[in-house]
Amino acid sequence: MTVRYPQSRLSQLLGATLLVSLATGLTSPAANAAPATDSPAGATTATVGGPLATAFDRAAARYDVPRDLLVAVGYAETHLDGHDGAPSASNGYGVMHLASNPKLRTLDEAAALTGLAPVTLRTDPAANVTGAAAVLRSYADRAGLTAAQRADPGHWYTTVVRYGGASTPAVARLYADTVYDLLGTGFQTTTGGGPVRVAPRPVAPERGALAAVAPLGTGDGVGIMSTDYGPAAWAPAHAENYTVSSRESTYPINYVVIHVAQGSYAGTVSWFQNPAAGVSAHYTIRSSDGAVTQSVREKDIAYHAGNWTYNTQSIGIEHEGYVNQPSWFTDAMYRSSAALTRHLCDRYGIPKDRSHIIGHNQVPGATHTDPGPNWNWTYYMQLVTGSTPPPSWSVTIDNSTAGAFTASANWGTSAYSAQRHGTDYRFADPAEASDPAWYRANIPTTASYRVEAWYPDDPGYNSSAPYVIVTPSGNQTVHVDQRSGGGAWRNLGTFTLAAGDGNKVGVSRWTGGAGLVIADAIRITRV
Template identity: 60%
Template sequence: MAGAIIPLSLIVAQPATAIAAGPMEDAFASAATTYEVPRDLLVSLAYAETHLDGHGGEPSSSGGYGVMHLVASGSLEQAAKLTGKSAAALKKDDAANIQGGAAVLRAHADKLGLTAAARKEPGKWYQAVAKYGGASSPDVARLYADTVYELLDEGIQAPAPGGETVTVKPRAVEPDRGPYAKAKDLGNPSTLAASTDYPSAAWAPAHSSNYAVSNRPTSDAIDRIVIHVAQGTYAGTISWFQTGPRPNPTSAHYVVRSSDGAVTQTVREKDRAFHAGSYNRRSVGIEHEGYVDNASWFTDTMYRSSAALTRNIASRYGIPLDRTHIVGHNQVPGATHTDPGGHWNWTKYMQFVTGGGGTPTNPHTPETVCGDGYKVIDSAPLGTAGTVSLLYNSANGNNCVATIKKTSIGTASAVSAYLEVEGKPRATDAGNFAYYAGPVRAAAADKCVRWGGKAGTAVYDSPLEHCS
């Protein structure tokens, strides 16, 4: 799978209408002012972490609390020291938690030496955001921070407790990645050298203490696929699997992202991940970003991407596509976990898995690849192999090009997409991808563009067009 991180699916592109401020909006505004943190950046970070859901003071799988995901034995205690608020208040009170998150983020900025002038520029906070995530490696820290900045770029309009809506208007921000610019871009698997069992997955290996080296299916037959919900974010889950050794080692073979269905493999299928107790030897485990009590994480894009992964695994090991062999964590004998939970739509998921017995369909569209706010304004067929599309985002004046495959779905094959704004160099995404090429984005308001792409042997090259 090619492409940069794409914003979470609840974001809408239309400019938000005026909404009366509520308790959470007030809390973000107050915390941003107190700690001189850009308000929109603070909201974007909170949304990336929790979808603004404090989960009633209950912790995530990695011990994070509240809408700002303050982590016990780490940022939670730091926030208490910086704000003078008790750990209990920081865990359960949204306003206190937001104050604590802002204080911790500001502390990272101070340690990095951000001046008062730099603090007014959201792009200068990138390294502080990366530090806030507490990632286990620079690669995951970049994945975490990139997610936050994609949200800031595309905008947010998200529900909060009490019927309130919290809004961030779309804004173009150029992040100053500093040393993280040299980290691997896990949001773009085509840039990674390591091969994976699933062609469109990125590779971010779990700590060796969190799985057992094996030789499956020679040593143990693989006849089950176990579906999990992570109780945490995509980047946070990958980071948790990379952390060790610890008293309760945990991992899964794959992690799937909510917003765009991106997949990262963390354990080779031949090895035994520690995810499902008595089923560890016989199964492949798939974690999904999100929380069991919040349905907003379970997007159609996630379902489709995960289903394509499940179908691919099943075909390679001869696993029947039924609910006896594709099970939830809660169905494993002796399991104490409840995931994927009542909000997981098994009917929809299995329909995507089986595909009615027909040819697999591509789970991605030009809009999901380019992100919310982008609308198709032109497209061209690439024979029977795919379609290349030009999209425009009226909120920020950006164009985007994506090539969507129609054949060899789930199998890496040559595909490309390009966008050339008049007077500027051409930007291209090309390689062997399982589902699509792109997104290739560029600011092009009131500019002419050339665009096109390739799938299989079919090529499309546009003239200089769409000048207004």
């Protein structure tokens, strides 16, 4: 059994352009993760209807940019949400985050390359996608990519790096690797411009000089890991974005301030490294897995609260995402952030209450609204204090459960195996087609859940049946050999599932494995 974990989306806040030597008309409300099938190696993504998907198709064809790469860049940047033309913290716009700041000017480049007015590029999603495709193609041309190389997404790695604008090699790799991880795992989202899908496929990015750079937080070199908080990677902010101090000798540390970055993990870290930013935070938390990066030492004063007194007396924690997009606030993020806050409170004697663990909006004189109405303060404080264990909850969904299982007529019904769960089970031939069987559940709250599968085994059943788990940060696929291990609950892993009623687990026919694909029963349990 193989479990693939997508990493988080990437840079919404950007940084200075990486040195060349390292490289040689619709609205779009919050994009929510939706069911997607998985596909075998080399499969081509079929267009899912809708104006945003059409915009990606047309822009990719016009500028000879791999369509799925273009979508992955946009999804990593914004979850394909243009935020009604409002800028990010680093003055980036639209689903593709075309930026206009002192260090990165992809918006201005897009205007010059397409002839479209900046206001159109900022506010019209189709134009925004077109502009990004034009910029990426111009970078590919400067890198000398031939037509044959342009057809292979693996050759675009350094082009993606340049688009992200990271200022250090480790953050540059973090940015581009996120895009390629999304290509590898695949995803499908539902946006105000319709559904958009990228099928999973093998990826082999050509990293060039960055191949020798250890991914952020994994190296053994000095300065890679935080010396303040063991689980955190270390990527220092620019010296102009914070004040060196000797807290707590100079100032007491009395508060933890919770922020939402209005951007992505890699982009936030990169923006803090940009001297034009004028802002920083001590820590940033990733949505998909709760990874942590420290940018300012705890003894020093980060510029995060917009109030000097609170800056001097607080630790600031940024969280990847946007205030108006609850899909970014995963259980992994809550738990990781709460563990960090608990550590800080214990270290500095900060009371674990809402008078001392506050939102940016609670800072006197604050003009910001983060973390906003989608942040679950009750759950977060329970995690910080350890006062309330997660409530127990479990549901079993059989293929015969009324209203909770759907499959097309291509899925047959059988009671052949005595290992079945219930009276029967469903089966289908593998096919390169978007034709999954779906299990629907009403999840009580966004949290971590164990997902288990029940199936009968048989030598004629599939050697690599794809189970697709729908999470707020993208779909995750687990391949199961259904020739063995049947007649019992088989653990597929623990995943963050979003609250609400909808398709949560699917069994896809799109597999390179041989044999019938079986869909019998699923069990989901809160952990």
